Structures are given as C-alpha cells and as structure tokens.
Amino acid sequence: MPSFKAILSALVTIALVVIFNRSWTVGTTIPPLGKFLDPFHGFWRNAETRNIPVEETEMDGLLDEVSIFYDSALIPHVYAKNEEDLFFVQGYLTAKYRLWQMEFQTHAAAGRISEIIGDKSIDFDRGQRRLGMVYAAQRSVEEMEKDSTAKMMAHRYAAGVNAYIQSLNYETLPFEYKLLNYWPEPWTPLKSGLLLKYMAKTLNIGDKDFEMTNALKLFGKETLELLYPDNEHVGDPIVDNPNGWKFKPISLDTVPVALPRDFVQVDPLEKSAPDIGSNNWAVAGSKTATGSPILCNDPHLELNLPSIWFIVHLNAPGYNAMGASLPGAPAVISGFNDSIAWGVTNAQRDLVDWYKIEFKDGTKNEYLSDGKWKTATKVIEKISVKGKADVYDTMIYTHHGPVTYDKSFHVESESEKNNYAFRWIAHDPSKELLTFYLLNKGKNHSDYMSALNNYSSPAQNFVFACVNGDIAMRIQGKYPVRRQNEGRFVLDGTKTSTEWHAFIPNDQNVTYKNPERGFVSSANQYPVDDTYPYYVTSTSYEAYRNRRINSLLASMKSITPQDMMKLQADNYNLKASESLPGWLKMLDSTKLSDEEKVAYQKLKSWDFNNTVNAEAASYYEAWIRVLYPMVWDEVFDSKVSLPDPTAYTTIKLIKEKPELSFFDIQSTPEKETAVDVVRKSFSQGVKEIEKWKREKQKDPTWAAFKDSYIQHLARLEPLSYHVIHGGNGSIVNAHSRRNGPSWRMVVSLEKNGVKAWGVYPGGQSGNPGSPYYNNMIDVWTADRYFNLHFNSSAEQVKTFAQSSSTLKPKGK
Amino acid sequence: MKFIIQTLATILICFASQYFLPWWTLALASCAVGYYFNNSGFTSFAAGFVGVGILWLGMAYYLDTKTLAIMTEKINRLFPINVYVLLVVVGGLTGGFAALTGTLLKGKKLARY
Numbered sequence: 001m002p003s004f005k006a007i008l009s010a011l012v013t014i015a016l017v018v019i020f021n022r023s024w025t026v027g028t029t030i031p032p033l034g035k036f037l038d039p040f041h042g043f044w045r046n047a048e049t050r051n052i053p054v055e056e057t058e059m060d061g062l063l064d065e066v067s068i069f070y071d072s073a074l075i076p077h078v079y080a081k082n083e084e085d086l087f088f089v090q091g092y093l094t095a096k097y098r099l100w101q102m103e104f105q106t107h108a109a110a111g112r113i114s115e116i117i118g119d120k121s122i123d124f125d126r127g128q129r130r131l132g133m134v135y136a137a138q139r140s141v142e143e144m145e146k147d148s149t150a151k152m153m154a155h156r157y158a159a160g161v162n163a164y165i166q167s168l169n170y171e172t173l174p175f176e177y178k179l180l181n182y183w184p185e186p187w188t189p190l191k192s193g194l195l196l197k198y199m200a201k202t203l204n205i206g207d208k209d210f211e212m213t214n215a216l217k218l219f220g221k222e223t224l225e226l227l228y229p230d231n232e233h234v235g236d237p238i239v240d241n242p243n244g245w246k247f248k249p250i251s252l253d254t255v256p257v258a259l260p261r262d263f264v265q266v267d268p269l270e271k272s273a274p275d276i277g278s279n280n281w282a283v284a285g286s287k288t289a290t291g292s293p294i295l296c297n298d299p300h301l302e303l304n305l306p307s308i309w310f311i312v313h314l315n316a317p318g319y320n321a322m323g324a325s326l327p328g329a330p331a332v333i334s335g336f337n338d339s340i341a342w343g344v345t346n347a348q349r350d351l352v353d354w355y356k357i358e359f360k361d362g363t364k365n366e367y368l369s370d371g372k373w374k375t376a377t378k379v380i381e382k383i384s385v386k387g388k389a390d391v392y393d394t395m396i397y398t399h400h401g402p403v404t405y406d407k408s409f410h411v412e413s414e415s416e417k418n419n420y421a422f423r424w425i426a427h428d429p430s431k432e433l434l435t436f437y438l439l440n441k442g443k444n445h446s447d448y449m450s451a452l453n454n455y456s457s458p459a460q461n462f463v464f465a466c467v468n469g470d471i472a473m474r475i476q477g478k479y480p481v482r483r484q485n486e487g488r489f490v491l492d493g494t495k496t497s498t499e500w501h502a503f504i505p506n507d508q509n510v511t512y513k514n515p516e517r518g519f520v521s522s523a524n525q526y527p528v529d530d531t532y533p534y535y536v537t538s539t540s541y542e543a544y545r546n547r548r549i550n551s552l553l554a555s556m557k558s559i560t561p562q563d564m565m566k567l568q569a570d571n572y573n574l575k576a577s578e579s580l581p582g583w584l585k586m587l588d589s590t591k592l593s594d595e596e597k598v599a600y601q602k603l604k605s606w607d608f609n610n611t612v613n614a615e616a617a618s619y620y621e622a623w624i625r626v627l628y629p630m631v632w633d634e635v636f637d638s639k640v641s642l643p644d645p646t647a648y649t650t651i652k653l654i655k656e657k658p659e660l661s662f663f664d665i666q667s668t669p670e671k672e673t674a675v676d677v678v679r680k681s682f683s684q685g686v687k688e689i690e691k692w693k694r695e696k697q698k699d700p701t702w703a704a705f706k707d708s709y710i711q712h713l714a715r716l717e718p719l720s721y722h723v724i725h726g727g728n729g730s731i732v733n734a735h736s737r738r739n740g741p742s743w744r745m746v747v748s749l750e751k752n753g754v755k756a757w758g759v760y761p762g763g764q765s766g767n768p769g770s771p772y773y774n775n776m777i778d779v780w781t782a783d784r785y786f787n788l789h790f791n792s793s794a795e796q797v798k799t800f801a802q803s804s805s806t807l808k809p810k811g812k
Numbered sequence: 813m814k815f816i817i818q819t820l821a822t823i824l825i826c827f828a829s830q831y832f833l834p835w836w837t838l839a840l841a842s843c844a845v846g847y848y849f850n851n852s853g854f855t856s857f858a859a860g861f862v863g864v865g866i867l868w869l870g871m872a873y874y875l876d877t878k879t880l881a882i883m884t885e886k887i888n889r890l891f892p893i894n895v896y897v898l899l900v901v902v903g904g905l906t907g908g909f910a911a912l913t914g915t916l917l918k919g920k921k922l923a924r925y
Contacts, residue, residue: 005853006916013843013909017836020902034906037899038835039871043887047879170834175883179890718889769883 023181025118025387031179041171043178046769052803059167061088061159062809067794068093069801073786074764074772077313077801079794086316087153087330089807091160094310095187098327098766099164100176101306103184104713106191106328109198110134114385116180117714122383126393127269129381130409132402133201136427137193143429144189150433154189157330161187175768176714192433195328200426202301204458204477206271206539207352210264210420211643213489217263218642226653227645227662230488230537231526234648235547238461238522239473239510242529247508249533250481255497260356260490263640265412266405266420276300276739277542278345279568279732281521281549282465282472284514289558292750295465296564297334297343298741300734303710305720305774307762309334309743313790314440321440322756322790324743327766331436334745336756338792339443340466341747345522347459347475348538350482351425353500355400355493359419364396364406368494374399400493401427412640421493423500425478430456445470445513452476453506461522467749473520474511475527479504482535504534519553521546523732543648544574544730561757564746569783570732576620577608579651583623586678599686610702610733611726618705621728622692623685630681631674633666647730654678702726708737710761710777712768719768723761725781733783744785757785815859818849822863822907830867838864838903839910846914853915860911861904868903869896 002010020034036042052070064081066089071077076093080086095102107113111128113121144150165184177183208228216224278299285291301308312332313322323335334343359376360366366373377397384390396403400421405411411418431454438451448464452474455462459477464470480487480500491498510528512520523546527536552567584604592600599619606616624647631650635642653660658674665672665680672680689700698704703724712719727733727740734740740761747756761780765772779786791797798804822845829837842860851859876884887895 002917003919006913006919009909009913009916013839013906013913016906016909017839020906021836033898033902034835037868037895037902038830039868039875039899040830041835043883044872044875047875047881047883049879716890718886768886769879771882 029118029180029386031181035170036178041169043175043769045171046175046178046767048765048767048770048772050771054803055805055807057805058808058810059092059163060810061163062807064809066807068805068807069794069797070803070805071789071800072802073311073776075311075313075786075788077789077797078315079797080314080316083316083319084152084156086314086319087156088160088163090312090314090325090330091157091187092164092807093160093312094325094327095161095164097764098306098310099161099184100174101713101766102161102187102191102195102328104176105198106194109137109194109201111381111383114383114391116182116386118386119388122385122391125383126381126391126409127404129383129393130395130402130404131201131205131269131422132397132404132424132427133194133197135397135402136197136200136424137190139427139429140196140431141190141193143431144193144433147431147434149437150431151189153330153433153437154192157192158187158189174766180714192329195326196432197426199326200458202276203346203460204349204351204426205424206348207350207354208539208643209352209354209488209490210266210268211641213260213264214638214640215642216259216489218638218640227649228643229649232541232543232646232648233526234543235525236550237529238475238525238527238546239512240515240529241512242531244512245508245532249508250502250504252481252483252501253497255483260492262417264420264490265415265418265640267410267412268641269404269410276302276346277524277545277734279521279523279545279549279734279741280343280345280461280463281519281553282341282463283519283553283556283559283564284471285469287518287553287557287559288748289560290748290750292467292748293465293469293471294559294561294564295336295341295343295463295471295747295749296568296745297345297463298568298734298744299334299344299346300739301742302738303708303735303740303742303761305710305712305762305768306766307742307760309760309762310764311758311760311788313788315792315794319441320792322788323745324758324760329436330433331440333436334743335440336747336749336754336790337440337442338467338754340439340448340464341749341754341756342439342442342448342465343463343745344460345463346524347461347477347527348524348541349459349477349479349527350487350537350539351457351459351477351479353400353423353487354490355398355421355423355498356490357398357400357403357419357421357493359416362416364419367398369399370494370496376403398493400499420490425459425480426457428456428478430478432456444468445472448472449474449511461527463520463522465747465749467751467754470514471520472511472513473522474509475522476506476509479509479534482537484535485537486535488537508534517554521549521553523549540646542730543646545732545734548572548574548732561746561748561755565744565757565783565785567732568741568744568746569727571609571611571726573608573610573617573620573728573731575647575651575730576606576617579624579654580606580608580620582655583678583682586675587682588679593683593686595690596683596686599682599689609726610728610731612701612703612724614702614726615700617702617728618700619685619689621702621705622688623682626684626688627677627681630665630677631662634662637666706737708735708740711738721774721777723777723781744780746785754790756788756790758788759785814849814851815855818845818851818856818859818911819863819866821845821849822860822911823867826864826867826907836906839906842907842910843914843917846911847918848914850918851915853912856915857908857912861908863911864907865900865904868899872896872899
C-alpha cells in the first residue's frame, strides 16, 4: 500500500504533466509548456541552418521519380516526368515551406480565424462569411471540377500538400502550430479556391457605393462630380487607342438610375488600403540594348511574413515555367517560360454592387422583386471560437447574393429597413487555374489571348512579352455591361432592371499589341481612352505612378535589365513635385518660427526623391497628413460614411478653387480658404515632426519617419521586421509603411535564352527558425535582385544547385 | 555520490525515452530511476530535477550552437521569462516530482526532507 506521501507526490507529478501538456489562456495564450519547451520535440526543433537537407523519400501518390534542385536562395527547381507529378510536388514543397501560412490564409478567407485565436476575430469571421467567401470558392471549385485540366491541377496539388501533412509529427510540425497549439487539417481543392477568392477580396472588392450614395444626398450632383469624378483625366490611360474600338457594343435599354432616398446607415467593413496596387510594363526590342523585349512586374500588397509569394521553377515534358506562385494555388502566377513572360497589376473596375432589399416582414423569408415576393434562402453559419462557446449567425441569400448588412451586422441604426445584398463578380463560377496553366505553357501572343479568355476574377492588367518580339497588354476580367453612372450608388433591389444583364464579351475587352510608342504599361490608372464604348467606373484610379513610369519609358533608349531595376526602385515623388512648390509659395515666410524656417528650407531645396535619408520627405508627409483631414473635415466628421476624395483631386482643388467652401474649417469661427489651410497644416505638420524628434531622439530621415514594417501574419513582433527603405504610395517604388512591392521581377526575353531576376521582401521558408525566413529582405531593401536561374535541362541546373532531393513513388 | 549516480542515470534513461517518445515519458523514466535507487526523498527529488534540467539544457544548448540560437532569440522576445530558466523549471519540476514519487512508492526508507 503506497504511503499518503507517495500518493500525494504522484498526484503532483501527474498534475504537472497535465498542466504542462495543454495550453492556457491567461490574457494571452500560453502554449503547452512541456511539449513546447522539450528540446527533443518542441520549438528548438524548428531551428534550422543554411544547409538544405537532402531528401530521398518514397511517397504514395507519385507516378514517377521527381528531382528537385535548390539554389542558394532555396528556390526549388522541380523536374518531373509528367504534369500530374509536377503539381503534386508543387503542393508538397509549398506545404513543406509554407503550410501554416497556406492554412491560416484559407482559414481567414473562410472566416475561421476565431478557431485559432479566439473571440477577438468574431466580427472579422462574420464579415468574411457575410461577404459569401466560401460560397464564392465553392462555386469556382464546381467550375474547376468540370474542366479536366483544372481538376487535375487542384487535386494533384492537394494530394501533394496532404502527403506532407501526413508526414508530420510534433517534432516536425511548423512552429506556429506549436505556439498556437493546433494541428493542420487535410488540404482540399476548396482551399485553393478560397485562396484565390482571398486574393479577389484583397484586390477587387473596392467599392464606395454606400459612401457615394450619402455624398450625393448630402452634397448634390455638381459637388459630387467635383469631389469624386469618375475619371480625373490625368496621364495616359493604360490602353490609348482612340477610335480603334471597331466592334458593336452590347447596349442595354436606357433605364434612369433610381437613386435611393435615404442615407445609408452602414458602418462598412474594412477596405483594402488605397496604396494596394501594382506596376507592370513591357518594352519592345526597338527600345532595348539587346533588341529583345523586357518585361517587368511588381505587385504592391500588404507586406507580411511569410511572404504572399513563393518562387518555383516547374519543369515537365512540355512544361517549363518559373516565377512567383501563391502558396495554396498550383502553377506560376507572375512569371515566364522559354518563350513568353507575363505579369499582373490590379485592374481598377467596379465589380461590386449593393442592392437594398425590402423584406415582406421581420421573418425575412420573402423579399420583393418586380412586384412579386421571392423566397430567400437561409443558412446558419457556425463559428467555432477557441476557448469559448460557438457563435451562430443566420445568413440570408437573395438572388443578388448574400445579405451582408442587416440589423445584426454593421448598421448604425437597427431599423428593419437596413438590408443590403451583395453582388460581387467573384461570386460567379470561374476557372482561373486554367488561365495560369495555359500561360505557364504559352508560346506566343495567341496562346496568351486564349489563356486569358478563361479568366474572370479578380480583374487584372495582364502584361505580355514574347521572345519573338511581341509585347501586349490586356485588361482581363468579367465585367458587367453598365449604364452611365450605374454601380456608383446603392441600387434598388426590388427592380430587376438595375441588375447585371450582360457581360462585356472577351473580344471587346480592352487590349492592345505592339503599340507604336514601343512599350505597354499599367499602374492602376484609368484603363482606356474616352472612345471605348462601355461605361467604366471604379473606387479610385492611381494618378502618379503611371505618369512617372510612362514619361521615363518614353524617353529611354537602349534599355538594359539594370535600367528596369532602377525604374522599379525609382523614388521620385511626382505628387510632391506637383503640389509642394505651390504650397510653399502660399506660406508667409516672414511669420515662420525657427523650426518652421528649417522645415521651409529643407522642403525648398528638396529634389522630390523619397530616399532613405531625405528629411524633406518626412516634412512633406507630415504636412499632407495634417492637411488632408483639415480640408476634408466635412467628410471625416460627418455622421454618415462618405468617400475620401483622392490626393490628386485635393491638390487640384487647392490650386484651382482656393475659395471652395470645403476649405473652411468647420470647428473655427473664421472663414478659411485654401491658403489658410495650407498655412495652418504646415505649422501643425512641423509640430508633429518636432514631437516625433523629441520622442524618438533622432533625425526625421524619411525611412525612420515612415518606419516600414513587415509583419508576421499572426502579428507577433519578434517574428516581424522594421526595415529601412525609401519610396511611398504614389511613387513607383510604392513602399509605404505596410504596403509595397511584394514581388519584383525583370525578364529579358532574349532569343538565345530567357534571363530573369526576382526578389521579394521575405524568404522562401515560412519557418521563423530558418535562415531563409527573411534572407531576401535585405536584398530587397537594397533594391537588388536574385538571379532566377532558368536553364531548361536538369543537367545545367545541377551545376549551381546547392542541394538536390529525389522523391520516388512508393515501392518502385 | 548517490546523488550523482542517480542524476547520471536520470539523464541517460530520460535521454533514451525522450529520443523516441513524447516529452511526458520523462516522468515515467525519472520515476523508474527514483524507484530503482534507494535514495532519500530529497536526494531523489534533486537528482530528478537536476538530471532532467541538465538533459534539457544540454540538448537545447547543443541545438542553439548548431543553429546560432535563431529560434531561441525570437522566443525570448516572445516570452516574458527567459526560455532557459523556464525550460529548467518545467523539465526540472516534472523530473523532480516524478523521481520523488518513485522513491516514495518504494517506501523502504523514510523520506527525509
């Protein structure tokens, strides 16, 4: 019989094991300390060295042997004997380096973050579901399943990811799972669909219909057009082809746009930052040193770790493509092969509408449509919450789409009348995977054109260049045919006449090939000249980057890839050059304080480059940050949500209409003009800089003041990095505090072999314990590139490979 | 001397069990070592604590030297307590109480605290 002490001691031991074997929530979540700290299996096992381990594995699911060669940047060059194995291994390798990120992003897309981090994200999760993200992904997966190629890609990729997941044990489990204490679930084609919809949401969900509706009611039509014009008519459109549109456009019966009578009292979900955008261009051989075209792409997205991109080189008979892939989706998204190169920027286009729904009664079972009651479909969404009870949300689907906003979600008054259904192009079935497959294998311009015919969302400006000398641009997406002004405001959901009746046929989309000027480019500006026969509108268009890029490209000759790299890193602040001289003249230089005099001198002698050490850039930024809300106090302080006028319009109005009533600051008794606002905001901006200097105890150099930050997806500070880098939004080097060039690629399409360079602010490995987690960041901030070794034979690749691995089918 | 022998035995047996099995098997291993050696309760507890502590510290230190502490540096900023201290407390307490339990279960000698 054990003694009392023995029993007590045994109980203490058991209690310790139990306590240390599970996670606890005390403010923050503490991982299971025994498991986590155990140096035999815990987090220490996620620490890695620069050596890339050789893998000789037999695995189920492979049809034949696959060789993988890694270069010094941990870029895998995959050599498979068939495409089934190629996508299997792409899935396997992407999971091996990025599994946690892949799953976290698709959980975010599906509104399942509360499962991992608890009740903080319930509102986010509800929002994702109410936007119909899973509904959209399901519909696109159904479409993928109908196409044998897309189906093969999605399923083989999923099988590869799952082969990796099955190989895991606690020791090899990615770090974040250990920290947050959960396990990965099996990968499915639906998750690939969710990832693509997540990108669609990031890029194409921009809309300001609610805000515009309120602005129209509050300000009237004339002021609305002054503050929020459809087209600012600045610079060249992406495709400038006046009177070149020789087709018969689809026309709709003219129905006057019925404007809603009431203010929209909705607190809209968070939108993408306005500095999310991208640059791409291609120059023809006539302008380059080698006589071959050069293509460049840099998509600007929120900069996070692990990075949104993963570089791969995929080779199989008939397939040889390299470039940036999205962890979670098969094939290369922005890249090149032996014959062609392609890249993407976001096409600014209104692809979102909101329909005000009239329900029969409080049960919301039926809603009005053309005088008849239609039945709504209800779906109960269950949101699992870590450490808390499940949350349920009832979603109502109309024929327009899901009712996102109703009295239980993000409305400012709990009226039964606030019901808005969401119509989004990404809800429609589509098969984007096929586009990328065909681009990966494309040989020429006509392959590019037919690849894009399969592409609907998110709408992108696809740049193209070919070894044979062709360059092209196509603004591809599925676009509803709109009547003038349709889609700018909330629509009446009780009338079918306002719905999307037709889509612009693919062969009528905006495109051109080999323009006379010798280059094509896009930087999220207005897409097309005024003779294009369809109505085009969007949340906003970028006014500066495109002009800077086009003016430089137009003047350049004998272009080398190094010139193109310099252009991607160009820090010239066109916005400042167009606004600052005028503003400085408005100041009364006799009445400046000592600090203001210093600022004035710095700004006056500035060359308008947002370089790392430029203090003037900080003063300008501080100034405009004060000026903008001071001008638009009527917008910011309004009780209803209103759209933000663009910086371009703001600057233009200061110059051209200084007496405009909006320049009056509402909180003061005086009547201010633009000059007063410019002066006041200058003084306050300088004060902000002085305050910053006192707090930080250092000089306000641009990079220090901007304080760019690349953040881990779980927002963990020790896994994130502050970086020193120039640039800003509206600048070609579009690196603001959190957003920037998430991938930079330059491809020279030379006849004797395609050469390419690429870099992104992160690293190939998603493991914070790997030297390859952040090794590209310093290269990226120095505006340097990695040579993307692209040799078509495995023999050549072996000559530079740091490590090679072989995956074999089991039992062969 | 007895303490040192039990400590060394704990390190050895726990290493063997940890190498193949989950972390909590160190409790079973340390308990078995405590049961086998006829030490006092205090000596046994200390041997379990120090044995597992040294084993874990040694292993962690070895991995840190190999990887330039790439992971430890980050975890130290993530946690409010130094991770080496935490490691010794968690491993040591579990190993110590397990060893004490082993000794007490055998129960031939009265434990002297």
